[in-house]
Amino acid sequence: MKLYSAIGTCATAIHIALEWTGEPYEVEQLDFKAMKSPEYLKINPSGVVPTLTDGDMALPEGAAILLYLVDKFPAANIGPAPQDANRADLHRWLVYLSGTLHPYFWPHFMPMRFTTDANGHQAVQEASHILVDKSLTLIDQHLDGKEWMVGNEKSVADAFLYAMASWAYGFEKPTSAYPNIHRLMQRLANDPAVQKVHEAQGTASKALAA
Numbered sequence: 489m490k491l492y493s494a495i496g497t498c499a500t501a502i503h504i505a506l507e508w509t510g511e512p513y514e515v516e517q518l519d520f521k522a523m524k525s526p527e528y529l530k531i532n533p534s535g536v537v538p539t540l541t542d543g544d545m546a547l548p549e550g551a552a553i554l555l556y557l558v559d560k561f562p563a564a565n566i567g568p569a570p571q572d573a574n575r576a577d578l579h580r581w582l583v584y585l586s587g588t589l590h591p592y593f594w595p596h597f598m599p600m601r602f603t604t605d606a607n608g609h610q611a612v613q614e615a616s617h618i619l620v621d622k623s624l625t626l627i628d629q630h631l632d633g634k635e636w637m638v639g640n641e642k643s644v645a646d647a648f649l650y651a652m653a654s655w656a657y658g659f660e661k662p663t664s665a666y667p668n669i670h671r672l673m674q675r676l677a678n679d680p681a682v683q684k685v686h687e688a689q690g691t692a693s694k695a696l697a698a
């Protein structure tokens with residue numbers, strides 16, 4: 489398996505999940521230019537990371553890749569199996585993180601894509617922060633009295649949240665202001681697989697610095 493990733497992005501979640509499987513894999517870190525190259529667009533027409541290749545298969549979309557890994561490596565126990573009562577909840581949270589929380593960050597990182605007003609970037613970023621707060625508040629409430637996003641066990645949904653919630657540590661209302669999320673982030677930051685991924689990326693956990 490090969491993961492096409494970029495440092496500090498949502499693809500970090502796939503890197504963590506691969507590490508949890510214990511299976512062999514390689515990672516190529518792309519920069520923005522490489523993501524738009526004709527060769528890469530053949531395997532990911534959106535020109536974004538992540539993409540996972542496995543033999544002849546090239547799979548884009550983080551949520552789809554995470555489900556693929558859950559099902560391909562059941563012994564790794566990184567998410568409920570298809571017949572498990574918690575499986576629907578895994579789908580729910582992967583879809584929510586991919587389809588709601590993640591896009592709420594886009595105007596923060598890429599304000600120029602969300603307004604044609606060159607002077608309007610700050611307002612667009614402020615709107616992003618309001619939406620991120622709404623989403624992190626919802627997730628924090630969900631985590632009240634719970635250790636993990638889905639059921640009572642660590643799963644790929646936690647890795648997905650870890651990658652995204654890391655981005656808000658520098659916000660005016662930082663991730664540490666959401667106590668249940670922050671606790672989960674700190675728990676994961678101490679996970680050996682997560683530490684290995686940080687080491688490979690040359691990054692440090694924002695959760696431990698907060």
Ligand SMILES: N[C@@H](CCC(=O)N[C@@H](CS)C(=O)NCC(=O)O)C(=O)O
Pocket residue numbers: 497498499523535536537538548549550551586590
């Ligand atoms: N729907 C895609 C979105 C992936 C995505 O937006 N990735 C970001 C990094 S977190 C990216 O590669 N951005 C580059 C760009 O938007 O040009 C998924 O969930 O995999």
